[in-house]
Amino acid sequence: MTFIADFADDALRLFEDTTRRAGSVFEPSLRIGVTGLNRAGKTVFITSLIANMLARGRMTRLSAESTGRIEAAMLRPQPSDDIPRFEYEDHLAAMTGPDPVWPSSTRRISELRLSIRYQRSGLLASVLGRDGTLHLDVVDYPGEWLLDLPLLNKSWAEWSRESIGAARRPERIEHAGAFLAWAEKVDGTAPMDEAIARKGAALFATYLMDARKAGLSAISPGRFLMPGDLAGTPALTFAPLPEPDGPSGSLARLMRERYDAYRRVVVKPFFQNHFSKVDRQIVLVDALSAIDAGPQAVADLRKAMSDILDCFRHGEKSWLSPIFGRRVERLLFAATKADHVHHSQHNALQAITTALVRESIDRAAYKGARVEALALASLRATVEQTVEQGGETLNCVRGRSIETGEEVVVFPGALPDDPAAIVEASRHGQGNEGWLSEDYGFMKFAPPISAGRPGYGPPHLRLDMAAEFLFGDKLS
Ligand SMILES: Nc1nc2c(ncn2[C@@H]2O[C@H](COP(=O)(O)OP(=O)(O)OP(=O)(O)O)[C@@H](O)[C@H]2O)c(=O)[nH]1
Ligand SMILES: [Mg+2]
Known part of the structure; x- marks a missing residue:
């Protein structure tokens, strides 16, 4: 029974994809909405995701890749003729070249299509044939516009x-x-x-x-x-x-x-042109920079995110309804730049990010959508290192200082295990009193040198898990 239901579901989705975009039933397209305030990490995320899909050596947790069913991924002409193409090659060259730099702030909208050729599995393969193609459409824009x-x-x-x-x-x-x-x-x-x-x-x-x-x-x-x-x-x-x-x-x-x-x-x-058509959404949140800037910055981030997320609410009669006509099927909240802290802190970072957007999610915003959270780094700029100091073992990260280009080892301090502590402190705090430990602070790292290796995309943390959540099921 389940088997048939699953199949019916898939077939229906394919049909819907097709009728919506007048594409071919064999080549559905999926629009991924990358949402985030300015400097949240959208451009780096899109660039690294594309690069890691083109050379998939680091995408082991994308199941279609680990089961060997992805045959090829390539950049193809985008669907919109009136939007500039995302400058993928330039961004990648800048981030992974011999003297790597981060992309500058995005000033205009752009779009890119990645097409993935894969082998179908299960019943779909016997009905539709083994060869499948999925087109992924992604749009980048200045975070300020959000x-x-x-x-x-x-x-x-x-x-x-x-x-x-x-x-x-x-x-x-x-x-x-x-x-x-x-x-x-x-x-x-x-x-x-x-x-x-x-x-x-x-x-x-x-x-x-x-x-x-x-x-x-x-x-x-x-x-x-x-x-x-x-x-x-x-x-x-x-x-x-x-x-x-x-x-x-x-x-x-x-x-x-x-x-x-x-x-x-x-x-x-x-919003009508670019958000109304989104099937899956990833919301990038730079919680670490806000925590670093203090309680007011965290309170402000919460306010900005909740104002924005409330607008994505579905099923309410407002004049936004025609803009967000389509229901987002999956929604991923990602804490970006997780490479700034040791992996032992990633759960705490993820929990804090979830706590920051919790109320918006709880306001019944995303009924029916699958919602998950994740701490990721689109381009991992650090490696981990433990340092013994005064009989204590410190979990540090090592990377290139953005100011000097020299390697530095940093212990950023520990995030609280209880995310409520940060949210509460940001609610009440006027000054920085009681805000984490005194020596808590981040360092901005430059992108790593020689991030490019044949067969491998740029180094990352959990980008493959984000990909699996966002479109892994469409490659089955
Ligand atoms: N260490 C580290 N830093 C990152 C990572 N992703 C982004 N950053 C930092 O965050 C900054 C902003 O990233 P962008 O991708 O340009 O952010 P954006 O959301 O496109 O910003 P706007 O274009 O201004 O809307 C970069 O310049 C880096 O300093 C990451 O994975 N690791
Ligand atoms: Mg950008």
Whole structure:
């Protein structure tokens, strides 16, 4: 019975894949959504995943690979003609060349298709034939743009009040001083004035950039940080006002119209075009950098993630429904850059990441989806080393310092076993008191030298497990 049901399920899925994309029943495509704030690790993840699928020596926990059923993987023309191709070769060459560097911040959207030829197993093989092809489509974009998702649900008045309230919070006020001084003086009911609007937008953008530099995540609009081609356009020339209402022809009305235009012409098309079609999703979270930056940064990361994840909720009647029409079947939360800490810390890192997004998951967001969490490193920049010190054995990592390029051995301290400790401290903490141990801190590592070996993709941690979860079943 189970056997037949499984088969029926698979066959149905294949049929759905086909009808959805008008592709061939024998060559379904799967869209993987790579979601993450800026610097979360999206570009490195996509580059390393592709490289490790092309040369699969390090993909032993991808079952189709370990059972020898993958025949070939290759890059093929992407489905969208109007999106630049993901610069895979350039990113890989930069990360794994003789003088390796990390990719710079992504400034525009891009797409790539990886096609995998494999041998089917089980009943599907006897019905459809042994040879199968799966197309994987992946999109990369600036993480800042993700911060705009919650704006789709917020009116100008709501967003304006919230943004002014946030700017006045203690951890932000030092960055927001100049903007707030402008906002509190300006009269929104006065006739519109382009020069005043431009001044306000510029001060607001400066504040957002400063707040981001301080490690804060819950910042919007995202295009103020990464404007792409939109720099200087009216859609980006607005700022929140303490009194957002004004009569027709007033400054407040102009700002509202521009905020609405920003949502309509910038935000909505981006999410509609790229998120509505996602089948499987990986959410990359750089929890370690936030922990390193302190309780406020963790609280802020939690807020940003929960605002974003709440928008992915399915089955609710909102004007987001047409944007997220399709149900994501699988969702993986991944703590990135796990190579910064010894493997004995990985469970704790995974637990903290889960705790940070727990409430959003629990709000019944992903009913029916399979949800898992994992600590991974897309490009492993360190090796482990134990050091004896004062009769104690310290679990360290060794890698190249990003500043000097020299090898350094680092003991980053221990993450708490109880993830609630971090979440609680971030809820209450204003200062850094009680926040991990004093000597706790990370070091940024440069990518490893000679990461490339024939037959092997770049070194990683659990990238193959992420692949197995995201698309392993489609290679069966
Ligand atoms: N050690 C280590 N560092 C990593 C890893 N992945 C990413 N990083 C670091 O994180 C930074 C950001 O990674 P990206 O992949 O560029 O992040 P992104 O999400 O694409 O960021 P945006 O393009 O700004 O949205 C890199 O420059 C590295 O410093 C990893 O697996 N190991
Ligand atoms: Mg990027």
